Amino acid sequence: MRDDVGGRLRLSILDHTPVSSGSTLGDAFWHSTKLAQLAEEVGYERYWVAEHHNMPWLASSSPAVLVAHVAARTTSLRVGSGGIMLPNYAPLAVVEQFGMLEELHPGRIDLGLGRSSGGDQVASHALRRTDQEYAQMLAELLAFFRGEFPEGHPYGRVTAVPGHGTMPNIWLLGSGTYSAELAGTIGLPFGHGGHFAAANNIAAVEAYRQSFRPSPALSKPYAIVSVGVICAETDEIAERHHRAAYVSTVRNLSGTRGPLLSAHEIEAGPPGPWSAAQEQFVTEVFSSHIVGSQSTVKAGLEALAQRTGADEIMIATIMHGYSDRLRSYELIAEACLPRNSIGINSQGTGGFTDARNGF
């Protein structure tokens, strides 16, 4: 972790709204509300929702709607997308959605942007995904927020209502160095998707810092690294949950698609479909997760912050069981976020020029 935050580990939440077997999608969303309320109570920095499509075990396909849902039920927590997959949408539509959210919850909204699909090829087709160049789409999005299209641009007379003049904090997210360098070049904060691409995290953060140029939005670089975590009362319990999530994921990607199964369902039930290729992929992703008791997880998170130089670690917990998942985030906060130590704003604004950011 970095010196300028006074040695305090900054933690935040990335919610995929995982769906547990035996529950409805509505249950999953209401659990997300509880999780966000917990995040606010125990001092997580921010709460982001992911974007995935055509995956019955992840319910977060409409980040803007979910952000509205969660922000309406919290009062001070920063809420955002982690992220909106920009090529799936018209930039103007994203500006209208997040401009409206920023109007409704001033100073609380983050708009994290990514460029992957959040789903498979067929889903991308159904989403009418565009192959337009990402940097161009990003420029268009920023121009709508700022009302700064160049003279003669066809959209020069199109005003985003709302959106123009109510820009949330924009983050660029990525799993490699492309978005890291883009974020650095234009002076935006960066989030690395380490929960699925951990191997690149050091290189990406390094590339971001190297390319960083101060901007009106951000005076010095600010990087988040995400990681998959499961925390429980003991290492054994956490590992059992993790194993269940692993098996559920391999099975889902191998053909039988459905909600996440519990450890008991997997241990007692018949074997499901199993593709060796998917096993290899999932094993690689899951091996980067931090899994265990409070002390194990705390050590893992601190080591990750040291290793990557991240300003903030974002925790993605995808597992069966809503109360177990809530407990995981609660245990992490208990171990790593001593609430009475330092005030959240006591260490300055983290480079953001707008103090509303809550840094």
Next chain:
Amino acid sequence: MNHRLDTRVTADAGAETVAPHNLDLTGKTTALQATAQSLAVSVLDLVATRAGEAAGSAIARSVELARQVEQLGYKRYWVAEHHAIQGLACSATPVLIGHIAAATKTIRVGSGGVMLPNHAPLVVAEQFGTLEAIYPGRIDLGLGRAPGGDFQTMRALRRGLAQDGDDFPSLIEELRTYLGPERPGQVVKAVPGQNSNVPITVLGSSVFSAQLAATLGLPFAFAAHLAPDNVNSAAQLYRQRFRPSHKLRKPYLLVAVQVIAAETDEAARRLFTTPQQRLLRAIRGESAELLPPVESMDPLWHDEERAAVENRMRAAIVGSEATVQAGLERLASNTRADEVIVLTETYEHRDRTDSYRRVARIAAEILASTGEAYAG
């Protein structure tokens, strides 16, 4: 204004196909009344902002209104979709719906409507599937095919340049694939959305959309506030061509109309100068923000402008409770509407809620034509 409406109405009422009706409140009853019930009323909101007002403030007033009309017994609260129009803060319809549903408890909340050609059907299914999962049984999906903005705005929204709404039926079909039960071999599923069966209503201001709604066996909402001419013919066509579906056995017609009810005719007409000024400014290509009412529109418009504004707004029902009651009865009688969607825009919030309060009272006195409630 009303005079012209009356003329056309008489012509329609003479048509054989318009059945005798249940508006006789004098005591002469028919068998219809055994199953009759009060005319259902709902709200359409364009989230108009005042000059210089932030969108967030206008949305806060919408939330307050939604809470109030929920208490008054309104059935639904629908928000429209408009893009890049200074003065209308209703571009991101699903976000607004989520926000308003979070602030209310029982009223149905929905879109009036999502302009489907502006969006990928899968995205709409996921958004409304998410809303339905969070607020089961409270979400409506009204669908239209208009651009909701100008040409460049449609380009910016990546609406197909050649798209003139002709693909609306196929887009609805694609959307229904994602909202209905999973089909054998279906590769892409809306998560959430699949099998959520969010009720769809077809919106329109033409006989084309009336025919489409009838063919699909879906409820039809006619925008009389946009197309006062077509309302009776569209209503009639919808009923004639209606094919029962597993969603709906009998036609269900909603008619959206501008209403302002106040203490007196004069007071209501004065309040009506706010929407009149807005339409006038829209015709001139100026911003569409709400302006305070004026004593007289005469200094503001030329004769041609006046004719254009009055013509476009001639379905509006404006006046005292007695006047509005007569207007709503006439509308219900002529169209045999099952439900009236009330669009009321005033500068002051209290005038708006006062009007909705009066309309709720009036509607309770009016019997609906079919007496059959549409669950959705």
